[in-house]
Amino acid sequence: MSGGNAIRGTRVGAGPMGESERGETAARLHIPYYCTNGHVTTPSFAADAEIPDSWDCPRCGLPGGQDNTNPPAAPRTEPYKTHLAYVKERRSDADGAAILEEALGRLRASREL
Ligand SMILES: [Zn+2]
Structure with missing residues (x-):
């Protein structure tokens, strides 16, 4: 067993949720979320959607918050x-x-x- 590559399939350049950029006729809100590891996720929401307080970071799985100076603390236990x-x-x-x-x-x- 090689076990060398621990990086889970992250793709640079893909949208946060893998959505395409085309066809955005409705107004979208792009809300940045900051996780405690310094990752920034910017999912987009419909203008009339409810914006969640936190968003799980797709890179490390930790919860991200909208305040980049005070990201939510990592949970004590494994997220998965x-x-x-x-x-x-x-x-x-x-x-x-x-x-x-x-x-x-x-x-x-x-x-x-
Ligand atoms: Zn992260």
Whole structure:
């Protein structure tokens, strides 16, 4: 295994959302978002669209804010988590043990019938 290239497919020159520049008949707002790593993302929104307070940086995945002097702090945990990681986070080990015990008990009971 080479494992040399850790850069995930970022393309220079593509629009923030990959949209084309043509056909912008409606007024668009280009709102810059700044992430804590110094990346700037400038997604465009319809003039009557609701502008979100934060925008995930397409380059590093961290949330970006509209204030370039005070970008949102990076979350303590990885931005990309599996569903299982979320489930594990929500349940304490004790809860998990209790749930497992209950399930095993039900399984044993059904087998004894
Ligand atoms: Zn970034």
